[in-house]
Amino acid sequence: MYRILIVEDDQRIAELLSSHLDKYGYEPIVTHQFDAIDQAFEQIMPHLVLLDVNLPKFDGYYWCKQIRKISSCPIIFISARTGELDQVMAMEYGGDDFVTKPFYYDVIVAKVKSQIRRSYGELSIAATDTEREVHFYGMTFFPERPELHYGQQRISLMKKEGDLLDLLINKYPRTVKREKIFEQMWDEKEFINENTLNVNVARLRKKFTELGIENAIETVKGLGYRLNVSWNEVDKE
Template structure:
């Protein structure tokens, strides 16, 4: 497997040296340069592991670690000049798997990368069949196998179609889930699906959100499809 390592480090010389060293051992690297859209870059590239600095422009590494962890269980290793115990505690609490202080040895970074990749993807990793699949977004948790949607202390039951619809909307966020893609996902033969069937199911999902105290959660993007509107994160 060709593992992808995403490097989020605003010191260009360190990022370049890390990238060059890691690539010597057969890994692919993604070096982030746009520090305002780290999550978007993560979603687009789907790396197998993230190396993350704490001190970054605009938002710090703890912020981005939390955002990534809401979408993925991908291993995250902090690399930072902050060597205080509090910084390391904050890193772990925000979802990190390991913490390396600067200055560091490249051999140590590589060893920790290999250890995390073995843990998550190697022969000792928990197999997908042993895990309960979960889709999460901004505090919203969907359990497809249970047909349940949770938000804080509330939970509701869903139909099979509602589960499939919500699962796709969550995975597509912040992009639009097109009508065609939703129809293909929910029904094997679109030729026998009435045009209003999807609208009815979207209405049902909106009602489910209302039961959780969330209004206007699914927005219609005219001419394209539907997208989640995560205004509930501020509630």
């Protein structure tokens, strides 16, 4: 049974979320430790977090960042904020999805199911005997961690960043259409804001920059994205 940590200061919403998830076979756990969400997380070790943005003392963005220091488990933001900037911030701080209030509880369940399947289902590392390594022009990419090694450097990726890089490598040197990326990375694409993909592309570009690599991902206007091998593999080996 998958444990779902619910971080929501509106008691009525928290109870309704808990009841709905319980009905679908999940193990929902509501926390009221709003001044120590990271400690609650470590005590519970959930498979997924439903995280409100507006919380006492520190907001959900802050707590998402703290959780990301210890876990890559899926985090779905739930918020009354509807602006694009809020959704961008959610992705920047490590969130995997963003749902605005008021919402249909069946939508929440669908998103939870999608994230659980991608993180712990048949394609996850737990379901395989051997960890997959992808060697690409002097780099080694470990999709299940997800982690990218380049020379003596290594950098951890968020799950969606890893999914995107895996797809771009598999299709190289071809361009991957935006529609294809939505299809591969999100099951419920009708609920995904277009800006969510833009944020994930920007985050992956930033990770390449941290490795000293510029222009690693090209935007093909009107189509989508493709990898650009702009680094020198010889110098890093």
